[in-house]
Amino acid sequence: MNGVRRNVNRVLLGLAGLVLTVIGGAVLAAGLGANVPSWWPWDGTDDVLLSEADRDRWRDSGWWWPTVIAVLAVVLVLALWWLLAQLRSARLSEVLVDSGDGEGALLRGRALEGVLSDEAGTLDGVSRAQAVLTGRRNAPRARVRLLMEPHAAPDQALRGLADQALAHARDSAGLDELPAEVRLKAVKHRAERVS
Structure with missing residues (x-):
């Protein structure tokens, strides 16, 4: 909306x-x-x-x-x-983290985006990943773009993203949920001449 x-x-x-x-x-x-x-x-x-x-x-x-x-x-x-x-960018500048003391803390949105991008980029078959946080600071949403290698299985990459990168980001920020929209794109390799 x-x-x-x-x-x-x-x-x-x-x-x-x-x-x-x-x-x-x-x-x-x-x-x-x-x-x-x-x-x-x-x-x-x-x-x-x-x-x-x-x-x-x-x-x-x-x-x-x-x-x-x-x-x-x-x-x-x-x-x-x-x-x-x-x-104005819809990018989230900070995330409210539950610190357990009732006060809370603020985490820079770009820092969480960087960690999420780095971890998603290490998944098998993922050439590069980019994450952007949107939404509200107490209810962030992630938009993740994965650049997939030709041999990659998209279902495994999505499962790994949900079970590892998103789960770690959600747990580290103390969030109940971190909904994500994921876009997959295939890497385009240039043809090389073999002699």
């Missing part, structure tokens, strides 16, 4: 950016004297976005322009926050 929401956010952000780019480009084109459609409200180099009459209409109301500027500033800050939220 989180991935769907992230994709919807990215699509909406892309559409908003596209609409603003098209409108800004059309205003710029009209300002530079390019041909614009007849229905476009600004069609000449002497046209302005706000006429003097529009600017003076609210001059007697001292609240108008500060309110407009404040609303635009809030919209800008929210748009930047939304953009940064889309760019």
Whole structure:
């Protein structure tokens, strides 16, 4: 569900950016004297976005322009926050470890990822492994990518990953469970000429 929401956010952000780019480009084109459609409200180099009459209409109301500027500033800050939220990695930075004293301790997520990757990389038939932790710090999830050698048996590699690498990571962090999504990919060897 989180991935769907992230994709919807990215699509909406892309559409908003596209609409603003098209409108800004059309205003710029009209300002530079390019041909614009007849229905476009600004069609000449002497046209302005706000006429003097529009600017003076609210001059007697001292609240108008500060309110407009404040609303635009809030919209800008929210748009930047939304953009940064889309760019932020879903990678877990720390894991809450049950230390047995009721306090708990924090373990760097990258450290647990490194140990999990190293141990998964030593499994029979695995050429290389990469692990990434996602989720919440008290309920992490693992995404593991295994690069498999041509002679490897995928079922044995998955069993070894579950029984060894994931079990050790789960036990060392004191977690009740460590769900994992595993992706397997075959190593592509280049053909070599034999003389």
